[in-house]
Amino acid sequence: MTPPAGSAAIDTVPLPERTIRIVVPAEIAFNLDKFTKAMGSLAERLGCRACLSGADCRFHIARDYVINPKTLAVDALAGGSFVDGR
């Protein structure tokens, strides 16, 4: 099921239990959107962080992406909560 070089094959092979299988190269699975540029290379993201003794902005980048730029309010809050009531 490995896709040929230079393409991202999506197989739709039905498994016996009618499971649909999708094959995705790991690099693509790890690079689904434009944040990859800010987050760095694979090793930069998976390994030790670079030399720094100040602030790391990557969480803020992630947070800002889900903030509505017009209202600076987080988009629709739905679908889940803590059950411990906090």
Next chain:
Amino acid sequence: MAADVCRPPTLGVGVTYVSGLYTLLESAPQLVDVLEVEPQTLWMAERAGEESYVVDEAELRRVRDLPVPKLVHGIGFPVGGTIAPARSHLPELCRTIDLLKPLWISEHLNFNRVRLADREFVTGVLLPPRQTAAGVAAAVRSIREYATATQQPVAVETGVNYLQARHDELPDAEFVAQVAVGADCGILLDLHNLYANEKNGRQTIESFLAGIPLERVWEVHLAGGEERDGYWLDSHCGATPSDLFDLARDVVSALPNLGALIFELFPAYLPSFGVSGVAGELERIRSIWDARSTRRAPAIPPAPSVRLRSQDAIPGPTPAEWERVLGSLVVGREDDSSLAKSLQRDPGLRIMRSMLEEFRSSMIASTLQLTTRLLLLTLSESGVRRLLHDYWMEQTPLMFASSEAIAFRSFLSRRDVHVSYLDEVLDYEVSTLTALIEGRAQRVSFQHDPMTILRPLVEARLPHDCISGSYEIEIVPDGAPPNLNEEVLRAQPALH
């Protein structure tokens, strides 16, 4: 160490390697005379969730093939504490050194590993060592071991310290001078660290420079920072501040054995600062390099024996106690010692805790991007921060982002967090990084059409009304160009 080691070759202007700078380094080689490589940023955990190391071979060879001399600047195994750098990292470090053939290597005069009664933990941030005679002795021992193990000339970096100066410690310059002379090593003079220290109330740069053997300075670091909560942070977020830049011009001219002048930028700031920003900063820094005196100092005499002040007689915590208490407080653990009480009165402790929280949050955000987004969209930022705080109270920091991600998943599995599709997204992302690290295909089951979950998250929207069914994604380790990701998503209709 041989006497000639103290007169390093003159290399010139350089930059710390960041993968996003590769194109610039390839297309405009005249900007850079030397490239500084932080080896641990090219390492990954050998197996997902474990603290053993394997080099990202392809990236390392790409760096090696850039036609400039290299320096190796360690970031994970500082030499300023009582616990010697972990031997487990030496094979990969030595292999990196063999491949890059640096003219010298450097490490930080800090500590990041703490021994409690029956275990060790890492602090996640570089912490200032105990600046006493015993602290000097511990650092000298570590540096010598490091130099012996790597068979390289070693320079130690002057660190940033957000704590206020203490009456029971040596001044910063005296500590660095005694360590450098005691270990007979070079000094990596990080001017931005000194700039932050001065702005935050520690020794002035002028006083610091008057107290160290300038002939031992082989390398200078420049970087940008930012102010937060009344503190100047060593963030490496952009251009060198103009007043520091002017000062650097004078300082560099006074360093007879300077071999390299390096600009540092944290990778996450590259998109905002820009590759052109880096190129401009390198040109600006070159003007300092070109203006420096070309006069070389005479050979340095053999290192004198280290003569300590009467500091030995001053009562106070031992280096091991300092590391245990400061390390515990920074990672959020309790300690009721008198040292802990005095450190808790120092506002710098709050800054260090805040930095560590941002580092750990960012590790999760960079490895578990879609999970982070799903949590933010569902629980809001304050909810995610509460969740992360609870995680940090259970788990001390881990060296590798992949290890943090896996430990966070384990934490979430023990918590009753009700977030729709969380298990599927989390399994998908952890399986992906496992495939990347271990080179083995991973399969992830979905109870919904995965594209109806993943596509909205890619677009920062909350998935809803996802189509139920039995799906499986097989994540294969063979790479393909990342720009194909849109094809993956466009191909989604073919699933039905």
